[in-house]
Amino acid sequence: MNTVRQPTPIYEISITAIGPLVEEFTEAGVWVFFRDDAPEELAEFALLHHAEAPREPIAAGQVIEIDGQRYAVTGVGDIANKNIRELGHMVLKANGATEPELPGEVCIEARQLPQPSIGTTLRVWKEASEVC
């Protein structure tokens, strides 16, 4: 019997809560994720989730899929993967930068981010061809 191996994303987040300042951050092209154990003051502007740590580091050249829309990862800061692994904390910036301005950022193509809702999913794929 042939089994088709389904590609699995490196990282998958489902949004469980959205802070009151997220709308403004979205308009500025920034999403800030934290795991749902983050202190309240951080939750104010954050998208919360309880995802497992990524299976491997997030890197330029990968693809982030947000509710079916694809965004190429253009640059990843030096401490971004540590933040993601330890705190579920990812700063996503849609500015197309190949050299992130700040070490905590994951930069993607400069396109408007959608206004998120509870249940919005974000998946990171290693190859563009894996995006289902």
Add this chain to the structure above:
Amino acid sequence: MSEEKKYRKVKIKAGRGGWGGPLIVEPKPGKDLIYSVTGGGIHPIAAKIAELSGGRPFDGFKSKADFEQIAVAVIDCGGTARVGVYPMKKVLTVDIHAARPSGPLMKFITADLFVSAVKEGDIEVVE
């Protein structure tokens, strides 16, 4: 034996490549938390500030505290989010990383509230 806790004033300056400060941290009764918002427990810099100042190390990811109880917040933020939140609440903030005013909360990050790239050698008792 005194019941009273011994607090000392400490000065924290920016490390190499850092920005802001120096800050004077002076824990007081009811406002003596050295609030580590770094994940993975109390950061060594927070532990050092607590040791020198007599403040209480506190893990912001484990328990809740009011801003009024915080003598200083210690963060390891690359410059977008945590970097601005505590200054916005007028809480003194020490960043382990060499962050500068940036991000959506940039206007709140001022040299009297924020100092970055702090290493153990940048912390000293001043009284």
